[in-house]
Amino acid sequence: MAKKKILFTGGSGLLALNWALLPADAYDVVLGLHKKNISVNNLVTMIIDMETITGFSAVLENIKPDIVIHCAGLANVEACEADPSMAYHVNVELSVNVAGACKMHGIHFVYISTDHLFSGKKALVSEDEIPSPVNEYGKTKLEAEKKILEISDRFLSIRTNFYGWGPAYRQSFSDMIITNIRNKKPVSLFEDFYYTPILIEELGYTVMELVSKHANGIFNVTGNERISKSVFGNRVADRFGLDKSLIRISKFSERKDLVKRPADLSLSNKKVCTFLNREVGNIDANIEKLFLQEKTGFSNIIQNV
Ligand SMILES: NC(=O)c1ccc[n+]([C@@H]2O[C@H](COP(=O)([O-])OP(=O)(O)OC[C@H]3O[C@@H](n4cnc5c(N)ncnc54)[C@H](OP(=O)(O)O)[C@@H]3O)[C@@H](O)[C@H]2O)c1
Numbered sequence: 001m002a003k004k005k006i007l008f009t010g011g012s013g014l015l016a017l018n019w020a021l022l023p024a025d026a027y028d029v030v031l032g033l034h035k036k037n038i039s040v041n042n043l044v045t046m047i048i049d050m051e052t053i054t055g056f057s058a059v060l061e062n063i064k065p066d067i068v069i070h071c072a073g074l075a076n077v078e079a080c081e082a083d084p085s086m087a088y089h090v091n092v093e094l095s096v097n098v099a100g101a102c103k104m105h106g107i108h109f110v111y112i113s114t115d116h117l118f119s120g121k122k123a124l125v126s127e128d129e130i131p132s133p134v135n136e137y138g139k140t141k142l143e144a145e146k147k148i149l150e151i152s153d154r155f156l157s158i159r160t161n162f163y164g165w166g167p168a169y170r171q172s173f174s175d176m177i178i179t180n181i182r183n184k185k186p187v188s189l190f191e192d193f194y195y196t197p198i199l200i201e202e203l204g205y206t207v208m209e210l211v212s213k214h215a216n217g218i219f220n221v222t223g224n225e226r227i228s229k230s231v232f233g234n235r236v237a238d239r240f241g242l243d244k245s246l247i248r249i250s251k252f253s254e255r256k257d258l259v260k261r262p263a264d265l266s267l268s269n270k271k272v273c274t275f276l277n278r279e280v281g282n283i284d285a286n287i288e289k290l291f292l293q294e295k296t297g298f299s300n301i302i303q304n305v
Contacts (some may be wrong), residue, residue: 010072018164018200089141120262164200
């Protein structure tokens with residue numbers, strides 16, 4: 001059977017790099033780039049135009065992907081708040097261009113949404129909950145999700161929160177914990193900020209399974225346990241044998257200097273577990289995989305980008 005081709009937008013980012021490098025016999029991948037013109041192992045990389053539908057149509061005609069996974073975005077909450085029109089352009093307008101061109105060419109489109117769509121007053125929210133974002137990042141990500149599902153009800157929107165290995169220019173949350181403690185620096189972790197993180201390895205394989213089963217609409221693809229940032233950090237430190245005395249517990253509720261965020265980002269992953277008839281996002285198993293990714297040199301490939 002011919003291999004399918006996946007085009008990742010946002011190819012230099014944390015998500016696309018960790019996902020595109022996963023061993024996958026069934027797929028060829030292309031990393032679509034913007035400003036950072038990186039080269040990665042044996043992957044095909046290409047600067048792509050998402051500024052207009054016509055521009056992205058030309059990209060599709062050239063690359064001929066079967067699936068587009070839209071990872072490009074302005075994911076920094078502070079940057080979105082500082083420049084809402086830039087956040088709207090990157091998160092909404094570019095997503096609409098990419099989705100519109102995919103619809104025209106009959107290509108399967110996966111939008112990477114977020115867990116930042118709610119007020120944070122309720123834990124483990126399902127896909128049916130009415131969103132009420134509290135900042136520009138959440139508002140623009142939600143607007144994009146609505147618009148792409150209006151373009152086609154066959155598209156997939158994945159609400160998530162992930163970690164993996166970052167290149168030098170983009171540290172992940174787990175990188176921040178591991179690197180600082182290894183360098184004997186303290187790390188400050190919130191005990192009152194909750195989420196349901198998933199390792200990109202499991203996120204990537206799970207989304208590809210959803211695509212292969214023709215899933216559409218909104219799916220939460222997250223870890224199966226609601227934990228605080230400090231509990232997550234402690235579990236990472238345990239598995240990596242890090243000095244936990246360097247973990248300083250702090251309170252998100254005391255950080256009035258930060259842009260407003262929901263203090264509980266946790267999402268329920270019941271729908272995806274039921275659809276795939278299996279468990280998704282076991283936190284300890286994911287941390288074990290993160291550990292193995294370092295042992296087997298996977299992390300090195302990304303750190304050397
Ligand atoms: N990080 C998380 O835990 C998290 C959680 C939930 C959802 N998400 C969503 O997941 C997606 C990927 O996140 P990430 O953490 O991998 O992001 P990231 O590491 O910040 O990477 C963002 C990517 O978007 C590209 N990009 C930014 N502005 C662009 C523009 N104007 N035109 C074209 N490309 C542009 C960047 O390329 P250049 O650097 O070359 O500009 C980069 O490749 C985002 O949509 C984010 O909202 C992230």
